[in-house]
Amino acid sequence: MERSRLGVVTDGAFNTGLTVRLDADRSTEDLRVGEFVVIEGKSNRYFSMISDMQLRVSDPRLLSSPPDDAPPLVAHALAGTSTYATVEVKPMLMLDLTSDLDELRGPQSVRTIPMHFAALYEASEMDFATVFGKEGGTNFAVGTPVTMDIPICLRLDRFVERSNGIFGQSGTGKSFLARLLLSGIVTSRAAANLIFDMHSEYAFDKQTEDGHWVRGLRELLGSQVLVYSLDAEAAARRNVDVTLIIGLNQIEAEDIMLLADELDLTATTAATAGLLGDQYGDDWLRQLLAMSPDELAQFCQSSGAHPEATKALQRKLREVQRRGYLTEKASFSLIDEMVTALGKGRSAILEFGRHDSPLDYMLVANIVTRRVRRLYQQKMERFEETKAEADRPLQLMITLEEAHKFLNPTVARQTIFGTIAREMRKYNVTLMVIDQRPSGIDPEVMSQLGTRITGLLTEERDIDAVLTGVSGRSFLRGSLASLDTRQQLLLMGHAVPMPITVRTRSYDKEFYQDIQRGGRAQELPDVVATDIWAE
């Protein structure tokens, strides 16, 4: 296998990584921080990442009188001798070349380092394939290395089994990546998806910032994706499967706590909702809204609630009551039917249409998810009783945009999303959180995210947040800061063997064809569009 040599290991430590002196004919400009490289030790091959680069001089006097207009011979003689570069390399995985077993098992975690003068090479296609696997099945090509044109695969089965996050500044391609991943997950049947689509951009064709049209998941994946809408008007115009109605009886005190910021409620006011819930159960909100001033005073007296706070709550919730998708009483049947479809491997997109304010989004997402998780919990309990494989609930991944609204440190402990993120895969329900400000998300939740995919972040706090609980964060910091603003991502965590920077695959005609080919090949005969409402 022909690889191109970059330099030799001259120094290093297991904990801090290795220092490699670049060969004289190599320039730092040929390399990128975060680049995947290979060190050939005597008995191991080390798959590594460039974490830093340094320019060095052998004699400090050179720094005070640099030869600016050096003739060619002088410049050539100095390069690589008196002036040279070193790169810091962090081994991430190693392959034991002496054991046949490792050839079969693939690369293992690093347990040693190579000796002096082990050579550093650019990674070849074979190295990428050894580490990241070949495309196919649940190995989904998410992009290519920055300098090469070969697929880098994400293991979707591992991706969906834990909660995960997509981060990056606005414009770094988060929602395109989400679309890519969701298409991959649907076609590979790694999980069913429930997507809270705040800005109605996932289901149908959408025009991008640069003016061309990209396909929606419904159009791309057909009946495998069901579209729900909160907005009856939009539903009539678009090809929506179900218009979702939420009943006042479905709103719980927990939802009001979540909305405290949006409704500008004080802590006391929000707590009053709890007291009302205790007294009236499911019917609390309807009761509160219907209370006359006398009845309200009477309730406060009997329950010990603060009268002003209760009045404020009533006033604020009347605003909520006027939402078009709310009705006095609704059954959970629509959501339950959705869960049935999800249980059969369908995916569902919930569009918010014109109800796209944070308040609507948070309220509805919380209610729907609470119900979904409750049903999944029941399914899981049934499976644990029967132990029959047929009863095992299919993995469900919930896609959540603007995740910090649900998972910020103030509310993460109270919302259902916080619970799902923390309890991980206990009930086969995981989250895919999408956000541009990861620092707004509760660190405890961040540390539970299995796979993190991040585009460029410039705020220190956001970079720190994304790297919470990741080993070797100082190495990743450099690669994170050096990403391009578009179409470049750092993948790390559970679904990739080692962190890697990729140029994201284009969400274009070629991709649609790939997905449609793959989708047909994988589609199971027992799932047809007509039986989704059965059972």
Add this chain to the structure above:
Amino acid sequence: MRIGEIIESTSTHFVAEGFELNHPPALGSFVRVCVGEGCDLYGVVCYGETGSLDPGRRAVRRSTEESFDDQIYRESPQLEHVLRTEFTSLAVGVIERGEVLQCLPSQPPPLHFSVHGCSADETTLFTENLHYFRILLRASGLVPVEQLLAANIRQVHRGRGEDKDWLQRAAREAANLLKYDYDRLMTLLYAIEPTS
């Protein structure tokens, strides 16, 4: 071509009296001494000196308004017999039956043996490797080592027919050896930079 006879011999260097007054071989050029069948000891000229035969007598001024430079020698042919030119060479290796060894010779060259100038082919053969630079840079003579090495590189470059690749290789090797002494390195590099 014989150019001198050894009059002092040590393990590290040898001094020869040149056959031509005032014209020792060029500083930095290669010389060789045939020390046995198929075995030549190679040296690099590191010092040249012309003076009185009698170490106790210094030369005195001979020029006048009308007679100076070459004319002095024409008018005083006895000078050829009272003056002599010596040159010192650093031993840098041997070529034994075509095999080049760049290290100090095991024996100093025998006294009174002839010193030969090196042909272009001999120089080319010996300078394929540049390990002898290390020996030159350890020399302790009156000529600064960076100047000596620069002179050697210039001579060999010319001897090898202005071989540009060799010059670049030599410059890199020198830069590598002098990497902790920037000032000397730059003196050397500027001295070997081709002028054209």
